[in-house]
Amino acid sequence: MLEDYKLKMPGAVFGGEHALDKIVELIKNKYKKPAVFTDKGIEAAGILEEPLGLLKESGAQIHLIDEIPSEPTYEQAQKTIDSFKESGSDFIIAIGGGSVMDMAKLSSIAATNDYTVKDLLENPSIGRKTVKTLMIPTTAGTGAEATPNAIVAVPEKELKVGIVNEEMVPDYVILDGRMTAGLPKKIAAATGIDALAHAIECYTSNKANPFSNMFAMEALRLIFANIEKACEDRTALKEKSSMLLAAFYGGVAITASGTTAVHALSYPLGGKYHIPHGVSNAMMLLPVMKFNKEACMSELAQVYDAVEGKEKKNDEEKADWVIGRMSEIIKRLEIPDSLKAYGIGQEDLEELTRSGMEVQRLLVNNKKMVTAQDARNLYMQIM
Numbered sequence: 001m002l003e004d005y006k007l008k009m010p011g012a013v014f015g016g017e018h019a020l021d022k023i024v025e026l027i028k029n030k031y032k033k034p035a036v037f038t039d040k041g042i043e044a045a046g047i048l049e050e051p052l053g054l055l056k057e058s059g060a061q062i063h064l065i066d067e068i069p070s071e072p073t074y075e076q077a078q079k080t081i082d083s084f085k086e087s088g089s090d091f092i093i094a095i096g097g098g099s100v101m102d103m104a105k106l107s108s109i110a111a112t113n114d115y116t117v118k119d120l121l122e123n124p125s126i127g128r129k130t131v132k133t134l135m136i137p138t139t140a141g142t143g144a145e146a147t148p149n150a151i152v153a154v155p156e157k158e159l160k161v162g163i164v165n166e167e168m169v170p171d172y173v174i175l176d177g178r179m180t181a182g183l184p185k186k187i188a189a190a191t192g193i194d195a196l197a198h199a200i201e202c203y204t205s206n207k208a209n210p211f212s213n214m215f216a217m218e219a220l221r222l223i224f225a226n227i228e229k230a231c232e233d234r235t236a237l238k239e240k241s242s243m244l245l246a247a248f249y250g251g252v253a254i255t256a257s258g259t260t261a262v263h264a265l266s267y268p269l270g271g272k273y274h275i276p277h278g279v280s281n282a283m284m285l286l287p288v289m290k291f292n293k294e295a296c297m298s299e300l301a302q303v304y305d306a307v308e309g310k311e312k313k314n315d316e317e318k319a320d321w322v323i324g325r326m327s328e329i330i331k332r333l334e335i336p337d338s339l340k341a342y343g344i345g346q347e348d349l350e351e352l353t354r355s356g357m358e359v360q361r362l363l364v365n366n367k368k369m370v371t372a373q374d375a376r377n378l379y380m381q382i383m
C-alpha cells in the first residue's frame with residue numbers, strides 16, 4: 001500500500017534567461033527595506049551588481065549582510081540572525097549558495113526574540129516565519145531554495161545538523177543560470193554532485209513517492225546529460241541553466257522524500273573535518289550506492305531506462321551502469337575521493353562511525369539497514 005505523501009513548494013518560481021529582472025516586480029511598492037544575505041565569495045565573483053542595481057531601481061533601501069561564512073556553525077548563524085534583527089528589514093533576499101540561503105531561511109523564522117537557533121536545534125517546530133524570503137541560488141547546487149531545511153554545524157557534536165521546519169520553504173525563487181556562470185570548476189563539481197546525491201538518494205529512499213520520484217528522475221536526467229560540460233566550460237550557459245534547474249528539482253525531491261545514508265554518513269565529515277558538503281557526499285556516494293545496490297536494484301534499473309535506456313540489459317546490468325556513470329562523473333570532475341587528502345585515517349574511524357550513526361533522521365530512509373559495522377566498512381572504503 002502506498003503511504004500518504006505530501007509536497008510543499010515555494011510560492012512562486014521564476015526561471016529563464018533574464019529571470020533576475022523579476023526582482024523589480026517582486027519588490028516595487030511592496031517592500032521598502034529588504035535585507036540581502038550574501039558572502040564575500042559572491043561579492044568577489046562580481047555577480048551582486050546586477051541584482052543590487054535592480055533593487056535600487058525598485059526604490060528599495062538595501063541592508064547588506066555579507067559576512068556569512070561557508071557552512072556556518074549554529075553560533076555563527078545566531079550572529080547573522082542578530083544582525084538581521086537589528087536592521088529592521090521587511091523582506092529577505094538570499095544571493096548565494098546553500099550556506100547563504102540556509103542563513104536567510106533561518107533568519108526568516110528566528111527574527112522574534114522568543115527563541116534562539118539553539119532552541120530550534122532542540123525543537124525545530126517552534127519556528128514561525130515572520131519575514132518573507134526570496135532565494136537566488138548561485139550554486140547548482142544544494143536545492144536549499146526549495147527545501148524546509150537549514151543545515152548548521154554543531155561543533156560539540158562534531159556533526160552538521162538539519163533544522164527542518166516547513167515554514168522555511170521559501171516564498172519566491174529566481175533561477176537565473178547567469179548567477180552560476182562564473183563558478184570555479186571545483187565548486188561547480190562539488191555542488192553538482194550534491195544535487196546528484198539528492199536526486200539518487202531521494203529516488204531510492206524509503207520515503208520515495210510519486211511526487212519525489214518525478215522531480216528526482218528529471219533531476220537525474222538533466223544532471224547525467226549536463227554536469228561535465230556545465231562544470232568544465234565557462235561559456236556553457238545552457239548546460240549551467242539545466243544544472244540549476246536540476247538542483248532545484250533535487251531540492252523539491254528532498255522536501256517530498258528524504259536523503260539517505262550518503263548524506264547521513266557525510267555529515268560528520270563536514271561537521272568535524274570541514275570537508276565541503278558536496279565533496280563529502282561525492283566520497284560517500286559510490287560506497288553507499290554499491291552497498292545499497294541489491295536493495296535498490298529496480299529503482300536503479302528505472303534510472304537507467306529513463307536516462308539512457310539504449311541497450312537491452314537485465315536489472316543488475318542497468319544498476320551497474322548507473323553506478324558506473326556516477327563513478328565516471330566523479331573521476332572526470334577530479335573530486336577528491338579519499339579522506340587521506342584531509343589527514344583523516346584509521347585512528348578517526350570509531351569517532352566517525354559513532355557520529356555517522358547519530359544521523360538516524362536520514363539513516364532510517366535507507367532501504368538497506370545500516371549497522372555501525374556497515375558504517376565502519378563504508379568509511380574504511382574511503383580511507
Ligand SMILES: NC(=O)c1ccc[n+]([C@@H]2O[C@H](COP(=O)([O-])OP(=O)(O)OC[C@H]3O[C@@H](n4cnc5c(N)ncnc54)[C@H](O)[C@@H]3O)[C@@H](O)[C@H]2O)c1
Pocket residue numbers: 039040041042045047069070071072096097098099100102138139141142143144147148149150151160179180181182183184187191194254277278
Ligand atoms: N538547506 C538544504 O536543503 C541544504 C541542502 C544541501 C546542502 N545544504 C547546505 O548548504 C551548504 C553548502 O552550500 P553550497 O554547496 O552551495 O556552498 P556554499 O554556499 O558554502 O558556497 C561555497 C563557496 O562558493 C562560493 N560561491 C558560491 N556561488 C558562487 C558563484 N556563482 N561564483 C563564485 N563563487 C561562488 C561562495 O562564496 C563560497 O565560498 C552546506 O552547509 C550544506 O550543508 C543545505
Ligand SMILES: [Zn+2]
Pocket residue numbers: 142194197198263277281
Ligand atoms: Zn546535500
